[in-house]
Amino acid sequence: MDKSLTTLLFSCTLLISLCVPSLAQTCGNYTFSGNRSYSTCNDLPQLSCSLHWNYHPSNLTADIAFRKSGASTSNWISWALNPSRQAMAGSQALVAYQHPNGSILAYTTQLNKNPNMQPGKLSFDVPSIAAEFSSNGDMIIFATLQLTDSLRLTNQVWQEGPMNGGNPGEHPTNGQNGKSMGTVDFINGSVTTTGGTTSKQRKRNVHGVLNAVSWGILMPVGIIIARYLKVFKSAGPAWFYLHVMCQTSGYAVGIAGWATGIKLGSESPGISYDTHRNLGMIIFALGTLQVFTSTSLFFFLLA
Known part of the structure; x- marks a missing residue:
């Protein structure tokens, strides 16, 4: 075989081998437990997270899965909607973390009323919420959201932080934690994020x-x-x-x-x-x- 052709084939093989793992890491290829599947997903650019959902226009509900890859059992995770601003403060949040006994807790909280992230009701209904720690080290929050017209396109925020004495502690405000915000459009299936300085x-x-x-x-x-x-x-x-x-x-x-x-x-x-x-x-x-x-x-x- 011609030497130049051999070099070309080797280069193509190497390129494919590098691209395949990258493609395998996208949110669309992820397999959830319990036969759950989602028609729309987006890889969020900060904190190794992704958001998956099914939107039901007939009753304005959305089934969502917020996934943190490579999560730590000593950290909490949170995903939130904030109709008023792009910030965690004042947001309507879903929170999950692993309890010392090994169980995974998942609950809702309004961060303007519960600054210490204690459980509380949101401004919209959440008929169901659960969380799991997968065998490959992903922590996932599953929930059904009863949306309103104003929430179908709104601000989203996601975070992770350390546990402190069995309760969620303060998360960093710099680096990726300071940039983990943007918008989500449940209808069109699009997500935008803030890349610059707010x-x-x-x-x-x-x-x-x-x-x-x-x-x-x-x-x-x-x-x-x-x-x-x-x-x-x-x-x-x-x-x-x-x-x-x-x-x-x-x-x-x-x-x-x-x-x-x-x-x-x-x-x-x-x-x-x-x-x-x-x-x-x-x-x-x-x-x-x-x-x-x-x-x-x-x-x-x-x-």
């Missing part, structure tokens, strides 16, 4: 940068000036003016960062970072006291 993520970034510049740079620089430059007689009163400038500008930037944090908190009902909030309040109070002391002394010297 408005809330931008506000988080602004909040972090402002506070880093204020409390982490400008305020410490002002302290360093007061501590080390005042010993030089040649510096005269200039060191004090620089000190006040750094402290007041740092405080002003800090107020902007603090206000951004307050805004983020008001837009995230059910989510609370107590340690972060308490430390921020202490730093803000101490900074306020220090700036007012420096400013009072500054005006005293001017007088």
Whole structure:
């Protein structure tokens, strides 16, 4: 056989061998237990999850299966609809995790009313819900949803997080967890996801940068000036003016960062970072006291 033809055949064989496993991993080839089958599915781009469903237009119901591949027995999973925003906070969620006795718990919860993910009714009916941990390591939530006209095309969110003392704990907010949201169209069978930075993520970034510049740079620089430059007689009163400038500008930037944090908190009902909030309040109070002391002394010297 011609050498070039042999090389071509080998290349084609190698390409097919690489593509076949990839095709086998798509949601459409997955086999569920109990003879369950779904006409529509989408591989979600984050957290190795997929959503499968059958939509019944005659009674506005949808039979869904939310699957997390390679799930951990020490993690919980959740899939939710949120008609008001693309966020987990305020969503109508289905939650599942493995109980210490080995059983799989599945239930519903509204995250605006139950921030600790305790069981509760949703704004729409869920006639049935169950979950299983498959032999190949997938955790799956099965449910029937009684949809409304507004829910046939709406926001969806999915998450996973660690268990904490037998209850669902706080999930990460960065990486894939911060991007696991989008929309689902039960009628047309389409799913879209948010790939870029959301408005809330931008506000988080602004909040972090402002506070880093204020409390982490400008305020410490002002302290360093007061501590080390005042010993030089040649510096005269200039060191004090620089000190006040750094402290007041740092405080002003800090107020902007603090206000951004307050805004983020008001837009995230059910989510609370107590340690972060308490430390921020202490730093803000101490900074306020220090700036007012420096400013009072500054005006005293001017007088």
